[in-house]
Amino acid sequence: MKTLLATILLSIFLLSFLSTSTAQDETARVIWQVRSFDIVANLQESERTLNATATLNAKNVGTIAGTTLTVRINSKASVKTAAVAGASAIFRSVPERGELQRVTVTLPTPVAPSATISLTVNYVLPVESNTGLAAISSLSSQFLPLSFWYPTPNTPYTVLGADTAPFHLSLNAANVVSSGVEKAGPAGSSTFEQTLSGQPFFVQGDWDKVEGTGDGKGIVVLLSKGVSAEERKQAEALIGVTSAARAYYAAALGPAPEAPIRLVSVRSGAGFSDTGTILIEPETLRRPKLDAATALTVAEAIARLWIGGQTPIRGEGNGVVRDGLVRFLATLFLEKQFGRDAAQSELLRERLAYSAVAKRDGPLSKATQLDTTYFGSVPNRGAMVWRLVDRRLGHDNFINALRGLLQSGRTDPNGVNLAALRSVLVERGGAGLKLLVDQQLDQVIDTDLLVGVPQQRNGEWVSALRNLGSFDVSVPVVATTDRGEQVVAEATVPARNFGEAVFKTTARIVRVELDPEKLYPQVDYSNDAAPRTRDLPETLADASRQLGAQDYVKAETTAREIYAAAPRLQEAQILLARALLGQNKIDDAEKLFRAALDQPLPAAATVAWSNIGLGEISLKRGQTAEAAKRFSDAVHASRDYATSLVSRAERIRAEAAANNAPPIDESVRAFIGQLDQSIVGGRKAELNSRIVSGELVKFVRGIVGTQPEIWETHVLRTEQLDAGLMAVDVSIRARQLGKDASGTALLLLLRTPGGWKLLGIDLFEVR
Numbered sequence: 001m002k003t004l005l006a007t008i009l010l011s012i013f014l015l016s017f018l019s020t021s022t023a024q025d026e027t028a029r030v031i032w033q034v035r036s037f038d039i040v041a042n043l044q045e046s047e048r049t050l051n052a053t054a055t056l057n058a059k060n061v062g063t064i065a066g067t068t069l070t071v072r073i074n075s076k077a078s079v080k081t082a083a084v085a086g087a088s089a090i091f092r093s094v095p096e097r098g099e100l101q102r103v104t105v106t107l108p109t110p111v112a113p114s115a116t117i118s119l120t121v122n123y124v125l126p127v128e129s130n131t132g133l134a135a136i137s138s139l140s141s142q143f144l145p146l147s148f149w150y151p152t153p154n155t156p157y158t159v160l161g162a163d164t165a166p167f168h169l170s171l172n173a174a175n176v177v178s179s180g181v182e183k184a185g186p187a188g189s190s191t192f193e194q195t196l197s198g199q200p201f202f203v204q205g206d207w208d209k210v211e212g213t214g215d216g217k218g219i220v221v222l223l224s225k226g227v228s229a230e231e232r233k234q235a236e237a238l239i240g241v242t243s244a245a246r247a248y249y250a251a252a253l254g255p256a257p258e259a260p261i262r263l264v265s266v267r268s269g270a271g272f273s274d275t276g277t278i279l280i281e282p283e284t285l286r287r288p289k290l291d292a293a294t295a296l297t298v299a300e301a302i303a304r305l306w307i308g309g310q311t312p313i314r315g316e317g318n319g320v321v322r323d324g325l326v327r328f329l330a331t332l333f334l335e336k337q338f339g340r341d342a343a344q345s346e347l348l349r350e351r352l353a354y355s356a357v358a359k360r361d362g363p364l365s366k367a368t369q370l371d372t373t374y375f376g377s378v379p380n381r382g383a384m385v386w387r388l389v390d391r392r393l394g395h396d397n398f399i400n401a402l403r404g405l406l407q408s409g410r411t412d413p414n415g416v417n418l419a420a421l422r423s424v425l426v427e428r429g430g431a432g433l434k435l436l437v438d439q440q441l442d443q444v445i446d447t448d449l450l451v452g453v454p455q456q457r458n459g460e461w462v463s464a465l466r467n468l469g470s471f472d473v474s475v476p477v478v479a480t481t482d483r484g485e486q487v488v489a490e491a492t493v494p495a496r497n498f499g500e501a502v503f504k505t506t507a508r509i510v511r512v513e514l515d516p517e518k519l520y521p522q523v524d525y526s527n528d529a530a531p532r533t534r535d536l537p538e539t540l541a542d543a544s545r546q547l548g549a550q551d552y553v554k555a556e557t558t559a560r561e562i563y564a565a566a567p568r569l570q571e572a573q574i575l576l577a578r579a580l581l582g583q584n585k586i587d588d589a590e591k592l593f594r595a596a597l598d599q600p601l602p603a604a605a606t607v608a609w610s611n612i613g614l615g616e617i618s619l620k621r622g623q624t625a626e627a628a629k630r631f632s633d634a635v636h637a638s639r640d641y642a643t644s645l646v647s648r649a650e651r652i653r654a655e656a657a658a659n660n661a662p663p664i665d666e667s668v669r670a671f672i673g674q675l676d677q678s679i680v681g682g683r684k685a686e687l688n689s690r691i692v693s694g695e696l697v698k699f700v701r702g703i704v705g706t707q708p709e710i711w712e713t714h715v716l717r718t719e720q721l722d723a724g725l726m727a728v729d730v731s732i733r734a735r736q737l738g739k740d741a742s743g744t745a746l747l748l749l750l751r752t753p754g755g756w757k758l759l760g761i762d763l764f765e766v767r
Contacts, residue, residue, distance in 0.1 A: 028063050028064050029062050029064065030060055030062040030064055030065070030066035031060070031061045031160070032058045032059070032060060032061070032062075032066070032069055032070075032153040032154075033058065033059050033061045033153075033154075033163065033314070033414075034056050034057070034058050034152060034153065034154075034163040034164075034165045035057045035058065035059050035165055035166075035413060036056075036057045036165050036166050036167065036168075037055070037056060037150065037152075037165055037166075037167035037168070037169075037200050038054070038055040038056075038167070038168045039052060039053070039054045039055075039150055039167065039168070039169050039170070039200050040052065040053045040170045041143075041169070041170070041171050041172070041202075042171075042172045043136060043141055043171065043172060043173050043204075045136055045137075045138065045141075045693070047126075048126060048127050048128065048136050048693065048694060049124050049126045049127070050124070050125045050143065050149065051123075051124050052123060052124075052125070052149075052150065053120060053121070053122045053123075054120070054121050054123075054150045054151050055118060055119070055120045055121075056071070056118070056119045056120075056121075056151065056152070056153075057116055057117075057118050058116065058117060058118075058119060058153065059114070059115070059413075060111050060112065060113050060115055060116075060117075061113070061114070062113055063113055064113065065110035065111060065112050065113065066107065066110065066111045067106070067107055067110050067111075068104050068105060068106055068107060069084075069104075069105045069107060069111075069117070069119055069153070070102055070103065070104045070105070070153060071102075071103050071105070071119070071121065071151035071152055071153050072096060072100045072101070072102055072103070072148065072151065072152060072153070072154075072155055073100070073101060073103060073121075073123065073148055073149075073150065073151045073152075074100070074101070074125055074134075074147060074149060075095060075096075075098075075099050075100055075101045076099075076125060076126055077101070077123045077124065077149075078124045078125075079091065079093055079103055079121060079122070080122045080123060080124065081120075081121070081122045082103070082105045082119065082120070082121050082122075083119070083120040084105065084107055084108055084117060084118065084119055084120075085108075085118050086118070086120070087108060089105050089106060089107070089108065090105070090106045091103055091104060091105040091106065092104055097157075098157070099148065100148055100155070103121070103151060105119060119151075121151045123151070125149055127694060128694070128697060129694060129695075129697040129698070130268075130694035130695055131147075131268070132144070132268035132269035132270075133146050134149060135268070135694060136693070136694055137692050137693050137694050137695065138692065138693065138750075138752060139205070139267075139692060139724075139750055139759065140203065140204050140205040140206075140266070140267070141203075142201075142203040142204065142266070142268075142269060143201060143202060144201045144269055144272055145162065145199040145200070145201055145274070150200055156368070156369040157368055157369050157370040158368065159316050159366075159368055160314065160315060160316065160318070161313075161314070161315075161318040161319065161322070161368070162199060163199075164197040164198055164199055164308065164312060164313075165197055165312075166194055166195050166196065166197065166198075167192075167194045167198060167199075167200045168191075168193055168194075169191065169192045169194075169200050169202060170185070170189065170190070170191045171189065171190045171191075171202055171204075172188070173188070173189065173190060173204050174187075174188050174189070175190075175204055175205060175206055175207070176192075176202050176203070176204045177202065177203045177204075177205070177207075177222065177262060177264050177277060178190075178192040178194070178200070178201060178202045178203075178277065179192065179194050179196075179198055179201075179259070179260075179262075179274055179275040179276050179277040180192045180193050180194030180195065180196070180198070180259070180260070180275065180276075181193050181194075181195075181260065190202075194275055195259075196257060196259055196275045196276075196305070196309040197275070197308060197309055197310075197311075197312040197415070198274050198275035198309060199274055201272075201274060201277075203264060203266060203269070203279065205222075205264075205266070206224075206225050206724075207222035207223055207224065207225065207264070207265065208222070208223045208224070208225055208227065208232075209221070209222055209223075210223065210232055210235040210236060210239070212239040212242075212243060215243045215244075215247065216239040216240060216242070216243040218259075218261060219239045219242050219243055219246075219260075219261045219263075220261070220262050220263070221235035221236075221238055221239060221262075221263045221264075221265075221285075222262060222263070222264045222265060223235055223265050223282075223285060224265050224282055224721070224722035224723070224724075224725065225722055225723040225724065226720075226722045226723025227282075227285070227722050230286075231285040231286060234284075234285040234286070234287070234290075235263075235285055237289075238263060238280075238284070238285070238290065238294075238298070239263075241290060241295065241298060241337065242261060242263065242298055242302060244333075244337055245298060245299050245302040245303075245333055245337075246261070246302055246305075248333045248336060248337075249302060249303055249305070249306055249329070249333070252329070252399050252403065253306045253307075253399075253402065253403050253406055254306070254403055254406065254407050256305065256306075257276075257305050257306070257309060257310040259275065259276040259305060259309070260276060261276045261277075261278075261302070261305075262276065262277045262278070263278045263280055263298070264277060264278070264279050264280065265280055265281070265282045265284075265285065266279045266280070266281075266282075267282065267760075270284075271297055273297065273300070273301035273304070274304075275304070275305065275309045276301075276305055276309070278297065278298060278301045280294060280297070281294075281639070282721070282722075283636060283637065283638070283639060286637070287604065287607055287636060288607070288633065288637075289602070289607075290601065291601070291602060291603060291604040291607065291637075291639075292342070292345065292346065292349075292601045292602060292604075293603065293604060293639075294604075295334060295337075295338070295601055296327075296331075296334065296346065299329075299330035299331075299333045299334060300326050300327060300330045303326045303329045303330055303333075304322070304326055306406055307321065307322065307325060307326055307329075307406065308321075308322050308326075310406070310410055311407075311409040311410050311415055311416050312409070312413075312414075312415025312416070313415055313416055313417070314414060314415045314416070314417050315417030315418060315419065316366070316418065316419075317364065317365035317366070317367070317417070317418035317419075317441070318417065318418065319364075319367055319368070319374070319378045319382070320364050320365060320367070320378060320382045320385070321416070321417075321418055321421060323378050323379040323382060324364070324378055324379055324380075324381070324382015324383050324385065324386060325382065325383075325386050325402075325421075327350070327379045327380065327382065327383040328382070328386040328387055328390070331343055331346050331347060331350075331383060334346055334601065338600040338601045339600050341568055341599070341600070342599070342600050342601035344568045345568045345569070345570060345599075345601070346601075347518070348566060348568055348569055350379075350380040350383055350384070351380070351384075351518055351525065352536060352537060353376050353380045354376060354377060354380040354381045354384070354521065355525060355535075355536070356376050356537065357372075357373040357376035357377050358377075358381075358445065358521070358522070358523045358524075359523050360372075360373060361373045361376075361377045361381070361444065362444060363441065363442050363443055363444060364377070364378060364381065364382055364385065364440070364441045364442075365441040365442050381445070384518075384519070384520070384521045385437075385440040385441065385521070387519060388436065388440065388519050388520065389425060389429075389433065389436070389437065391519065392429060392432070392433055392436060393425060393428060393429045393433060397428055397429075398425070401424050401425055401428055402421070402424075404424070405420060405421060405424050418441075422434075422437055422441070425437065439471045440471075440521070443470070443471075445469075445521050445522070445523065446468070446469045446470055446523060447467070447468075447469035447470075447471055447473065447520055447521065447522045447523065448467075448468040448469055448522055448523050448524045448527070449465070449466070449467055449468075449469075449473065449475070449493065449514050449515060449520070449522060449527075449528055450465065450466040450467075450514075450527045450528075451463050451464070451465055451466075451501070451512050451513070451514040451527070451528060451529065451530050452464035452465070452466075452530055453512075453530045453531065454479060454503070454509040454512050454530070459506055460503060460504060460505070460506075461479065461502075461503040461505060462500050462501070462502050462503070463477065463479070463501045463503075463512045463530065464498060464499075464500055465477070465491055465493045465498065465499040465500055465501055465514060466493065466497075466498050467493040467494065467496065467497060467498075467499070468496065469495060469496070469522075469523075470495050472492065472493070472494050472495050473492070473493050473515075473520055474490070474491070474492045474493075475490075475491060475493070475515040475519065475520065476488050476489070476490055476491075476515070476516065476517075477489045477490075477491050477501035477512060477513070477514050477515075478512070478513050478516045479501075479503045479505070479509045479511070479512045480509065480510055480511040480512075480513075481505065481507040481508060481510065482508045482510050483507060485505075485507065487504070487505050487509075489501040489502055489503050489504075491514075501514070511529065511530070512529065512530050513528060513529040514528045514529070515528060529565075533561070533565045536562065536565065536566060536569070539558060539561060539562050540562060540571060540572070540575070542558050543555050543558040543559045543562065543572075543575045543579070544575065546558060546579075547575065547578055547579060547582070550582065552579050552580075552582030553579075553583065555575065555578075555582070556576065556579040556580060556583065558575075559572060559575040559576035559579050560576060562576075563576050570596060570599070570602060570605075570606045571605075571606075573592055573595070573596050573606075574592075574593075574596060574605070574606055574609045574610065574613075576592060577589045577592035577593050577596070577609075577610075577613055578609065578613060580592070581613055581616060581617065584620075586617055586620060586621075589613060589617065590613075590614065590617050593609075593610040593613040593614050594610070594614070596609075596610045597610045597611070604637055604638070604639040604640075605639065605640060605643060607634075607637035608634045608637040608638045608639070608640075608643035608644075608647060609634075609643060611631065611633040611634035611637060611647070612630070612631065612634045612643065612646055612647050612650065614630045615627045615628075615629075615630030615631040615634065615647075615650060615651075615654065616650070618630060618654075619650075619653075619654060619657070624654055624657040624658035625658045625660060627650075627654040627658070628651060628654035628655045628658050628660065631647050631648075631650045631651035631654050632651055634646075634647035634650075634651075635647045635648055635651055641763065644746070644763060645763055645765065648729055648744075648746060648763070649744065651717075652716055652717055652729060655717075661717065662717070662718070662719070664715055664717065664718050665718045665720075667755075667756065668715060668718050668726060668728055668749060669715050671690075671749065671755065671756040672713050672715055672728070672730065672747075673713075674690065675690050675713070675758060676711050676712060676713050678690055679703055679708060679711040680707070680708055680709075680710070680711050682703060682704055682707030682708075683704075684700060684704045687700055687703060687704070688700060690757060690758055691757060691758045691759075692750055692757045692758065692759045695758070695759055695760060696758065696761065699761065706736055706737055707736075708734050708735060708736040709736065709738075710733065710734055710735040711732070711733075711734045712732070712733045712734070713730045713731070713732050714731045714732075714733075715728060715729075715730055716729040716730055716731055716744075717729040723751075724751040724752075725749070725750060726748070726749040726750075726751070726756070727746060727748060728746070728747040728748070728749055729744065729745075729746055730744065730745050730746075730747055731743070731744050731745075732744070732745055732766045741766050741767055742766060742767075743764075743765040743766035743767050744763070744765050744766075745761055745763055745764045745766060746761070746762045746763035746764075747760070747761055747762075748760040748762060
């Protein structure tokens with residue numbers, strides 16, 4: 001017995017000792033922070049490699065001296081040499097999770113806390129297959145930060161977030177775009193100097209330029225060569241919105257950074273932005289008006305000139321500021337620029353995105369991009385949290401506190417972190433705000449608010465409330481009477497407890513909704529109203545399935561249910577219109593489709609489906625030319641596979657009915673015939689000679705590995721997209737491994753000095 005007791009006591013002592021040691025070790029560590037990047041890169045198109053020398057000035061912001069410096073880089077990179085302060089250094093490389101390798105460099109002497117060193121790494125990065133992150137081709141080459149094309153200690157997957165710093169970038173290629181100021185250099189080369197905190201990247205291509213004037217000075221849109229006059233007009237409109245965003249944030253956050261703003265049309269990688277350069281889809285400029293996703297991208301990119309660019313955002317929980325706070329501010333700009341309905345539509349999209357991950361989400365302050373819930377949670381739930389803080393503190397008070405912190409952080413190399421922002425806000429908001437912020441940022445969200453059917457009591461109406469979560473909430477509760485009037489009651493519902501909302505009215509109440517603005521992040525929003533409505537994501541999925549099964553009556557019922565619960569949800573409006581059209585209720589469907597197009601900020605899918613619907617209505621009325629135009633508008637608006645597939649097929653059908661199909665480019669027809677022969681021949685070298693370098697690598701492997709007996713392509717339609725790019729709708733009949741297949745596809749061809757080459761296959765429905 002004594003032996004057992006002694007063993008237990010010894011175990012407790014050891015556990016206590018280890019816990020103490022671990023706590024000490026967590027505070028005693030080396031943390032490297034990049035203060036500047038200097039990269040000299042050489043593109044070798046024939047070898048399909050990027051040869052680069054990257055110099056990092058890094059500071060030890062930890063608490064103990066560092067004897068090694070570890071950087072991360074693409075796993076395919078071959079590191080040739082490393083040098084510290086100009087002297088050759090020993091290094092070793094080991095694979096790391098994902099597409100990374102960890103390169104640890106031994107320092108010649110320990111680097112004390114707050115000291116800075118210079119690390120130079122020479123390496124070669126091959127690119128076998130082009131992607132939106134890394135590509136080398138005659139059309140365009142690009143390397144974005146998430147390709148991990150340069151060495152850096154911290155990545156988006158680490159707690160501290162990706163390293164951002166001023167950078168100098170030199171490249172042995174012309175027609176290159178990065179961020180910052182372009183400097184003059186030798187012919188055939190490009191140099192950029194970025195004084196804000198950013199991540200090095202570049203995109204090479206051939207563009208026409210539309211420059212802003214007046215309030216839009218310093219803003220440039222780079223369009224593909226040879227685009228239409230209408231696209232140039234849309235570029236001017238985009239400059240106007242970008243200029244308005246810059247002015248809005250300048251009024252709120254202080255003078256705008258002196259940084260050029262570039263919006264660059266790219267075939268892949270759209271949506272990326274950094275320190276003033278924004279990559280956009282070519283389709284953005286082919287739509288009749290700006291779409292919601294592009295407007296949000298621009299609004300967020302311009303906000304990051306202040307938050308992260310001019311003032312670095314560092315440390316644990318940086319995503320809540322860099323992504324969550326930025327999205328909150330961007331939504332405020334959308335409301336000012338496009339109206340309340342546009343902002344409410346965006347808030348609804350954010351809530352739906354968060355709902356998909358709410359039940360498996362973690363604390364915001366600990367989130368990194370390694371978390372599978374990050375992109376559903378941090379930008380969207382983060383924006384909700386800052387909206388709560390804004391309401392609790394008062395908008396002017398909140399913005400003034402934020403502006404002061406950002407301006408003070410401009411001159412501090414350590415920038416601003418989440419802890420500093422929380423401290424400033426709590427100083428203004430007191431203990432109540434501190435409790436709210438601590439709950440929302442540091443704990444797992446389990447809030448679930450329920451409201452009961454209203455009951456009449458002593459000349460009033462009362463609804464029981466329940467809070468299943470661990471946070472107290474104070475929310476408005478809105479009741480709707482049988483006359484359509486609204487009565488508001490304020491209620492506080494304690495954590496894991498009950499409350500009630502009392503409505504001072506004698507009129508009969510037919511509906512009650514708790515937290516109608518959905519200020520609080522919740523794990524379930526479907527029980528916030530009585531009578532209860534179904535969960536929106538589930539109901540949307542049901543309506544889509546019913547449409548797919550052509551059960552239009554059920555689809556209409558389901559869509560009306562969604563539309564009544566969320567009238568600003570564009571998806572609901574489109575589903576209802578399509579269900580009505582399926583039942584041949586043409587006039588009602590047409591009104592909904594036209595109303596969707598008239599919204600100040602429609603989603604790209606809304607524009608595409610509305611034009612598809614109006615095109616089908618025109619066909620039913622025998623207006624074939626109008627139908628062809630509508631389907632063509634849908635093609636240009638399409639961002640997703642489904643709308644692209646439907647709109648292209650219907651455009652060909654409508655043009656045939658109207659007898660106004662455009663002539664087919666005969667040089668394209670001839671090239672397609674040669675491509676067919678190369679595919680049937682199955683010779684890799686010959687096939688590669690007809691495809692843009694680095695593109696369709698897997699397709700070529702599949703063709704060579706299982707050589708088709710038959711491959712016949714019939715050109716249905718050709719469309720010149722810009723000076724060098726052709727979209728080709730085709731039908732294909734094939735036999736491979738004894739199996740027959742047929743269907744349609746969309747090929748993209750690039751005009752080169754040697755003739756056409758296949759650039760991509762954007763749609764492929766050969767089965």
